[in-house]
Amino acid sequence: MNAFFETVLSLLKESGFYNIIQTFLDGGWRTVLMIVVSLVLMYLAIVRKFEPLLLLPIAFGMLLANLPLAGLSSADEGGLLYYLYQGVKLKIYPPLIFLGIGVMTDFGPLIANPKSLLLGAAAQIGIFITFIGANLLGFTMAESGAIGIIGGADGPTAIFTAQALASHLTPSIAVAAYSYMALVPVIQPPIMRLLTTKKERAVRMTQLREVSRKEKILFPIIVTILVSLLLPSAATLVGMLMLGNLLRESGVVDRLAKTAQNELMNIVTILLGISVGSTASAENFLNLQTLKILVLGMFAFAMGTATGVLFGKLMCLITKGKVNPLIGAAGVSAVPMAARIAQKVGREEDPDNYLLMHAMGPNVAGVIGSAVASGILIAMLG
Amino acid sequence: MEIAKVVIIGIVLVFLILVLLTFVLVLFGRITGIRIKSSDKGSDKRSDKDNSLQAEGLPTCEAPGQTGYKETADDLSLICAISAAIAAFRESEGESGGFRVVAFRKTPRSHERLRTSRADAL
Numbered sequence: 001m002n003a004f005f006e007t008v009l010s011l012l013k014e015s016g017f018y019n020i021i022q023t024f025l026d027g028g029w030r031t032v033l034m035i036v037v038s039l040v041l042m043y044l045a046i047v048r049k050f051e052p053l054l055l056l057p058i059a060f061g062m063l064l065a066n067l068p069l070a071g072l073s074s075a076d077e078g079g080l081l082y083y084l085y086q087g088v089k090l091k092i093y094p095p096l097i098f099l100g101i102g103v104m105t106d107f108g109p110l111i112a113n114p115k116s117l118l119l120g121a122a123a124q125i126g127i128f129i130t131f132i133g134a135n136l137l138g139f140t141m142a143e144s145g146a147i148g149i150i151g152g153a154d155g156p157t158a159i160f161t162a163q164a165l166a167s168h169l170t171p172s173i174a175v176a177a178y179s180y181m182a183l184v185p186v187i188q189p190p191i192m193r194l195l196t197t198k199k200e201r202a203v204r205m206t207q208l209r210e211v212s213r214k215e216k217i218l219f220p221i222i223v224t225i226l227v228s229l230l231l232p233s234a235a236t237l238v239g240m241l242m243l244g245n246l247l248r249e250s251g252v253v254d255r256l257a258k259t260a261q262n263e264l265m266n267i268v269t270i271l272l273g274i275s276v277g278s279t280a281s282a283e284n285f286l287n288l289q290t291l292k293i294l295v296l297g298m299f300a301f302a303m304g305t306a307t308g309v310l311f312g313k314l315m316c317l318i319t320k321g322k323v324n325p326l327i328g329a330a331g332v333s334a335v336p337m338a339a340r341i342a343q344k345v346g347r348e349e350d351p352d353n354y355l356l357m358h359a360m361g362p363n364v365a366g367v368i369g370s371a372v373a374s375g376i377l378i379a380m381l382g
Numbered sequence: 383m384e385i386a387k388v389v390i391i392g393i394v395l396v397f398l399i400l401v402l403l404t405f406v407l408v409l410f411g412r413i414t415g416i417r418i419k420s421s422d423k424g425s426d427k428r429s430d431k432d433n434s435l436q437a438e439g440l441p442t443c444e445a446p447g448q449t450g451y452k453e454t455a456d457d458l459s460l461i462c463a464i465s466a467a468i469a470a471f472r473e474s475e476g477e478s479g480g481f482r483v484v485a486f487r488k489t490p491r492s493h494e495r496l497r498t499s500r501a502d503a504l
């Protein structure tokens with residue numbers, strides 16, 4: 001009988017519960033808090049539908065990484081998540097996600113109105129303003145660059161850049177980037193209304209021209225050559241984005257295009273999410289730095305939106321009222337949410353004003369712009 | 383100082399690359415625009431030639447210039463071909479042999495028609 005109890009006792013002593021209780025005052029509370037944080041993120045993903053495709057696997061990875069004695073954090077060599085994390089560490093997953101995004105993106109509105117590339121560039125100014133803010137808050141140059149990229153509102157780009165510049169900040173940056181992307185409908189409209197007049201918001205834009213198939217096929221090839229030759233450090237993201245788009249527009253590899261945007265994208269999304277989550281151990285995540293990153297992330301989004309809208313106002317002025325400044329806010333990637341917000345805010349002033357296709361131009365330009373900004377930061381700070 | 387350098391170079395480079403892309407796209411749009419126009423001219427000639435060849439044994443179809451309406455070459459070819467096919471079919475069925483297309487014009491689309499009729503009503 002004694003042997004039975006001893007066995008049960010030793011099993012209990014090996015359990016996670018015992019570990020938490022035993023170490024609670026000695027830092028174990030942090031593990032409990034991280035489990036609570038992961039549950040909150042799961043709630044946001046499932047109930048509030050905040051970017052559930054990535055937030056849910058991230059939150060679950062966070063939960064697994066913080067279960068005591070399970071050995072499932074990205075740092076636990078030999079564990080499953082350690083191996084899955086190699087895809088993040090070696091920067092494999094984000095470019096594969098970009099491949100899928102490329103297949104799903106129609107660059108037609110951008111080709112029809114090339115000037116919208118400028119709005120995509122203007123919205124990236126927020127990245128560099130946040131870079132200054134992060135540096136003033138005590139982050140190193142490389143860390144500041146990784147935090148600033150949150151302003152690009154592009155999850156894979158943020159993870160890719162963070163991994164290249166400050167891998168220890170990847171979980172906080174990923175959580176901030178995806179959380180704020182989900183909050184675009186809350187963050188952007190007040191800034192858009194604040195910086196524009198009623199008259200500007202009601203500006204109607206002329207219909208876009210039709211884009212030929214030849215143009216759509218040549219676009220990804222030209223962009224890849226041009227950007228990669230000018231900025232080799234941006235070649236990975238831009239190259240994969242454009243490869244995906246070429247698969248779509250060429251029309252001769254439907255099977256590959258379907259695989260890239262469905263099966264491959266879904267598999268990589270699961271692996272990326274769970275791997276990023278697995279890096280969020282209590283030591284990595286529960287600190288003042290994370291709080292600062294969350295604040296700076298919000299600031300980055302707001303700045304990106306503001307600079308996009310202000311540049312839109314400038315274009316409105318130069319073109320004598322032919323550009324609605326609201327579409328500038330769509331320059332912060334977050335495809336297609338930011339474009340939808342431009343459409344929604346525009347229709348509040350004029351219900352018959354259809355800005356969606358016009359906003360899609362800066363929106364997809366923002367994807368290219370943030371990849372370029374990422375390449376610049378990696379080249380200068382990496 | 384280092385921060386200012388990164389910020390200025392970063393912003394300038396982002397704009398430079400995207401401005402360059404804008405320039406390339408504008409140029410590209412113009413080139414393809416010119417190509418489309420010139421290929422339209424080519425197809426005009428070809429369709430006129432084709433029509434004259436087809437017209438020998440079939441009911442005639444008035445040339446675009448005679449209608450006074452600007453139509454695209456594709457539309458005209460299609461209208462001519464369909465009209466000629468109907469005429470040939472009716473002839474083969476022994477119906478009136480006097481079917482002859484002398485003129486045609488583009489009718490407004492339904493929503494345009496609706497707008498016109500609304501305007502008329504007002």
